[in-house]
Amino acid sequence: MAKWNQKDLLGLENLSSEQIELILSTAESFREISTRGIKKVPTLRGKTVVNLFYEPSTRTRVSFEIAAKRLSADVININTETSSVKKGETLIDTGLSIQALKADVIVVRHNASGAAAMLARHVDISVVNAGDGWHEHPTQALLDIFTLKQKLGHIKGLKVSIVGDIAHSRVARSNIWGLTKLGAEVTVCAPELLIPPEIEKMGVSVTSSIERALAGADAVNVLRMQFERDTDTAFPKQLEYFRNFAITEERLKKAKKDIIVMHPGPINRGTEISSAVADGKNSVILDQVTNGIAIRMAVLFLISQARRAQ
Amino acid sequence: MPFKNIREIMNGQSIENALTRISHEIIEHNTDTSEIAIVGIRTRGEYLANRLVAIIENMKGVKLPLGLLDITLYRDDLMHAHSQPVVHETKIDFDISKKNIILVDDVLYTGRTIRAALDAFIDFGRPKSIQLAVLVDRGHRELPIRADYVGKNIPTSQKETVIVKLDEIDKQEQVLVQEQR
Numbered sequence: 159m160a161k162w163n164q165k166d167l168l169g170l171e172n173l174s175s176e177q178i179e180l181i182l183s184t185a186e187s188f189r190e191i192s193t194r195g196i197k198k199v200p201t202l203r204g205k206t207v208v209n210l211f212y213e214p215s216t217r218t219r220v221s222f223e224i225a226a227k228r229l230s231a232d233v234i235n236i237n238t239e240t241s242s243v244k245k246g247e248t249l250i251d252t253g254l255s256i257q258a259l260k261a262d263v264i265v266v267r268h269n270a271s272g273a274a275a276m277l278a279r280h281v282d283i284s285v286v287n288a289g290d291g292w293h294e295h296p297t298q299a300l301l302d303i304f305t306l307k308q309k310l311g312h313i314k315g316l317k318v319s320i321v322g323d324i325a326h327s328r329v330a331r332s333n334i335w336g337l338t339k340l341g342a343e344v345t346v347c348a349p350e351l352l353i354p355p356e357i358e359k360m361g362v363s364v365t366s367s368i369e370r371a372l373a374g375a376d377a378v379n380v381l382r383m384q385f386e387r388d389t390d391t392a393f394p395k396q397l398e399y400f401r402n403f404a405i406t407e408e409r410l411k412k413a414k415k416d417i418i419v420m421h422p423g424p425i426n427r428g429t430e431i432s433s434a435v436a437d438g439k440n441s442v443i444l445d446q447v448t449n450g451i452a453i454r455m456a457v458l459f460l461i462s463q464a465r466r467a468q
Numbered sequence: 469m470p471f472k473n474i475r476e477i478m479n480g481q482s483i484e485n486a487l488t489r490i491s492h493e494i495i496e497h498n499t500d501t502s503e504i505a506i507v508g509i510r511t512r513g514e515y516l517a518n519r520l521v522a523i524i525e526n527m528k529g530v531k532l533p534l535g536l537l538d539i540t541l542y543r544d545d546l547m548h549a550h551s552q553p554v555v556h557e558t559k560i561d562f563d564i565s566k567k568n569i570i571l572v573d574d575v576l577y578t579g580r581t582i583r584a585a586l587d588a589f590i591d592f593g594r595p596k597s598i599q600l601a602v603l604v605d606r607g608h609r610e611l612p613i614r615a616d617y618v619g620k621n622i623p624t625s626q627k628e629t630v631i632v633k634l635d636e637i638d639k640q641e642q643v644l645v646q647e648q649r
Contacts, residue, residue, distance in 0.1 A: 187538065187555040196591045199541040229541075459541075459555070 162460040166278040166285040169294035170335040178336055182304055184456035185449070191228055192451055202231035202462060206261040209235045210252065211288070212243070212268045217423050217447065218288050218298070222265045225454035234261070249273060250280045257281045262465070263458060266290075271328075284461045292326050297457060298422050299332030301450040303340065305442055306377055308449065309418055314341035319371040321347045321403060322381025322430055325354045329422045330381060334360050347371035349403070368403050369412065377418040380405050380431050396429050406432040410440065418442055471646040477622050477630075480641035483603065486619030487516065490601050491523040493617050498568045501528055503596065505567045507535040509585050510556050512574040515636040516603055520572060535560035537571075542584035560592055569595045570617075574632040576602040579613035604643055606630050 162180055170178065191199055207226040209219050219235065226233045236252075243252060249268065256264055263284040266274050271291030278285035289295040307313055318337055324330045324346045337344050344362040346353065353364055365371055372378060383399055405419060419431075419440045427433045436443060478486070498504050501524075508517025514536050525531045538556040571585055582600060589598060601617035606624045624630060624645055631644040 184555050187557045190557055190559070191541075194591065195593060198591070200587070201541040456555075463553075 163464050165283075165461055165465045166274075166287075167296055167457050167461060168275045168278060168285065168287045170296050170299055170332050170339070171294065173335075173339070175339045175341075178300070178303070178339060181300055181453070181456050181460065182307060184460060185300075185304055185452040188455040188459070189449070189452040191455070192448070197228050198230055199228065200230045201459060202226065202229040202262075205229075205231040205263070205462060206259075207231045207233050207263045207265060207458065208256050208261045209233065209288075210238070210256070210264055210266045211236070212238045212249075212266075212273075213289070215267055215288070217450070218267065218295075219265075221447070221450040222286075222288060222297075222454050222458075225451050226263075226458055228451065229455055229458060231263075231458070249277055253277045253281045253285075257283050262462065284465050286457060286461065289328055291328065292331070293328050294332045294335075295328040295422075296332050296336075297450065297454055298329050299336045300457070301446055301453040302329075302333055302379060302420055302422070303336050304453055305420065305446050305449050306418065308445070309442060310376060313337065316342040316376045317345070317374055318342050318377045318379065319345040319347055319375045320379045320381065321368065321371055321405065323352045323383055324348045324357065324381075325352045326384055327381050329379075331360075333379060334362055338362070345371055345375070347403070349399070368405075368409060372405075372409060372413040372417070375413060375417055377420060378405060378413075379420045379422070380425075381422065382424065382426055383430050396426075400429055404428075404430055404432060405435050407434050407438070410435060410438075416440070420446060423447070470649040471629075472649050473628075474644055474646040476642060477604070477645055478620060478643035483619070483634075483641055483643065486603060487519050488523055490617040490619060491520055491527060494520070494570055494599075494601070495524065495528065497599070497616070501530050501532070503566060503568050504570060505533040505535060505562060505564065505595075506570050506572060507537050507560065507589070509571060509573045509581065510536060510538045511637065512632055512634055513537075513572045515634045516574060516601075517570075517572040518636075520570070520601070533562040533567075535562065535564075537585055537588055539581060539584040539588050542588045544580060544584065558588070564589075564593050564595045567595050569598045570601050571598060572601045574603050574634075575630050576600070576605045576613075576615050576618075577608055577630070579609045579611035582613050583611050603632060604630055 223233045265286045265288050267288040268290050271293035273290045274287035320330050338361045346362050347365050350366050421443045506517045508514035521532050521534050536559045538558045540553045540555045599616040602615045603619040605618045605621050628645050628647050633640050633642045
């Protein structure tokens with residue numbers, strides 16, 4: 159079995175398939191803890207985890223907080239809106255302060271690609287990337303892959319389509335790295351202007367036809383249209399997007415009967431996915447939320463172990 | 469491997485005899501079999517627990533509930549361990565209240581594994597009692613813990629290692645004591 163020897167989790171690009179498998183199998187064992195009457199183990203007792211979020215997030219932050227608490231760590235949430243960040247403190251200075259407070263792990267979300275990696279270079283404590291710009295969101299991809307594996311038993315050979323704003327999506331990028339490393343065939347599907355140039359070099363097929371993306375796919379991962387980033391004209395209007403790309407019951411009729419529909423949330427009903435599909439039998443959206451806890455527990459456990467060993 | 473003075477302490481037959489005797493003692497000590505449940509501590513305690521359940525089923529015609537406990541997350545040396553521990557699943561899918569729990573492990577040494585197992589177990593509720601069955605008690609306790617059922621007491625020095633090999637995982641049946649060179 160692979161060893162985990164990194165103090166940080168910054169992305170899936172630099173992980174081996176064995177390391178990804180190790181996180182998945184560790185998470186498998188952690189899943190049971192959340193089903194107990196007393197949902198807590200003492201593993202990270204006395205450790206402090208700081209959630210440092212420069213972008214709004216409910217799901218990811220709460221998921222990390224619950225994961226840390228179920229491992230008995232103490233959790234501090236720093237809201238950058240009400241912190242010294244407002245007064246102009248840099249990410250590195252904030253990180254060094256958190257280190258000086260003797261915290262053990264920083265979970266960071268930032269709107270700049272590479273922010274987590276830069277922070278990790280400047281502090282000795284562990285850093286977990288909870289999303290950096292358009293770059294990576296590794297725990298989201300891990301929980302997506304974990305959910306797929308739970309439902310279908312394996313990843314190798316699966317046909318997975320990722321639909322939506324590929325250009326601006328860290329979830330897409332992390333999923334592509336993780337899925338291709340584990341041997342899945344990945345197709346990305348978006349309006350042409352939202353497909354980044356040279357994405358084929360990541361080992362994926364590209365299409366702008368939603369019908370083609372769904373045909374024969376074992377799973378479809380539906381991304382949220384990030385209309386809050388709607389600063390350029392590349393963005394289609396909501397209604398236009400729904401007509402051409404939304405996952406609807408109509409479109410699923412032509413797909414595999416048991417195709418798995420995933421969405422990293424928050425979902426915009428009637429934009430990228432219809433309500434009927436989001437709540438339908440193919441949807442595993444809420445399983446993804448549940449599985450996020452086990453994945454984040456596994457990540458916090460593995461990086462804490464590695465830091466001790468160093 | 470850098471070992472010397474390797475001696476065989478138990479063979480397949482003596483392991484089987486010890487487990488049969490322990491099964492008798494468990495039944496004798498807990499007269500109401502409906503209240504007994506067996507819980508193996510991973511890794512080798514799991515296989516020993518399986519065997520105890522099978523032996524008692526043969527003797528009394530009742531299949532006792534069987535649980536598996538992984539204590540990795542409760543270890544007090546977790547953050548010091550040099551080798552990276554692998555977390556396995558804990559599986560206890562019966563109600564433990566009103567049960568006499570027989571915890572099963574292969575070797576009783578410092579008592580720290582059992583301390584961790586007791587902590588882990590208490591998180592599942594409040595059993596009527598917890599009893600401890602081990603294949604080998606090698607002494608050198610560091611905590612006030614003792615076994616209720618012992619396959620074999622083996623006096624050892626702290627330089628020695630006790631190796632339990634079971635068919636299910638090691639493809640042989642043997643208990644060895646060896647000394648590090």
